[in-house]
Amino acid sequence: MKRLVIIRHAKSSWGNALLEDFDRPLNERGKKDAPLMAKRFKEKKVLPDLMITSPAKRANSTCKRFAKVFEVDKKNIWKEPKLYHASETTILKMAKEIDEKYNVVFIFGHNPGLTNFVNYASNLEIDNIPTTGIAVLEVSSWKRLGKEKAKAVYFDYPANIK
Numbered sequence: 001m002k003r004l005v006i007i008r009h010a011k012s013s014w015g016n017a018l019l020e021d022f023d024r025p026l027n028e029r030g031k032k033d034a035p036l037m038a039k040r041f042k043e044k045k046v047l048p049d050l051m052i053t054s055p056a057k058r059a060n061s062t063c064k065r066f067a068k069v070f071e072v073d074k075k076n077i078w079k080e081p082k083l084y085h086a087s088e089t090t091i092l093k094m095a096k097e098i099d100e101k102y103n104v105v106f107i108f109g110h111n112p113g114l115t116n117f118v119n120y121a122s123n124l125e126i127d128n129i130p131t132t133g134i135a136v137l138e139v140s141s142w143k144r145l146g147k148e149k150a151k152a153v154y155f156d157y158p159a160n161i162k
Contacts, residue, residue: 002139003046004095004150005106007066008114010034010132012058022056022084033132033158034062038069040161041134044154046104050076052094053108054083062132063108083109088116095121098142121145124152133157 010030026034051072053063060079067077082090091113098105107114115129122137129135134157137150 001103002100002142003104003153004137004139004145005041005046005048005104006114006118006129006135006137007037007062007106007108008111008129008131008133009054009056009059009062009108010037010065012131025057026061030058030062030131031065034065035069036161037132037134037156037158038066040156041154042069046136046154048072048076048106049102049104050078050098051106051108052078052080052083054086054110055079055081056084056110059083059108059110063106066106066108083107085110086113088113088120091117092121092146095145096143100141100143102142118152122150122152124155126155130157130159 010026010033012024012030013027048070051063051067053059082094086109111129118124118135136154138153139145139150
């Protein structure tokens with residue numbers, strides 16, 4: 001069984017209107033939520049073999065905070081430019097190309113693509129993956145994604161803690 005862990009980037013800062021969208025950093029809440037959600041999810045004992053992140057600053061920063069909590073080696077973190085504002089079809093295509101040697105893969109990205117992907121590829125129907133939200137999908141193989149509905153086994157986000 002393969003597990004695809006979909007993680008939306010943590011809350012980003014809109015403090016500098018001159019920054020390009022790609023370069024927006026995490027705000028203070030995002031900096032707190034990312035390790036908090038990582039620790040909360042780590043309790044489920046779902047450890048990543050690979051982390052794939054959008055190279056946008058807010059997604060990459062979220063990924064780094066999760067990697068620190070999960071003690072993931074940098075060689076197991078890939079930046080994938082296609083994930084920056086990817087559509088569900090782009091995410092699906094990318095996920096189907098994951099090497100079968102990986103059993104647990106974390107993907108860090110952006111809405112609306114992540115939410116649309118989860119709704120399309122799994123039995124979960126949600127309006128939105130909130131910032132730092134985590135959805136876990138199980139599928140028999142990466143290549144079967146889209147051909148069979150993945151089973152959603154976990155969905156959590158920071159507002160559930162408070």
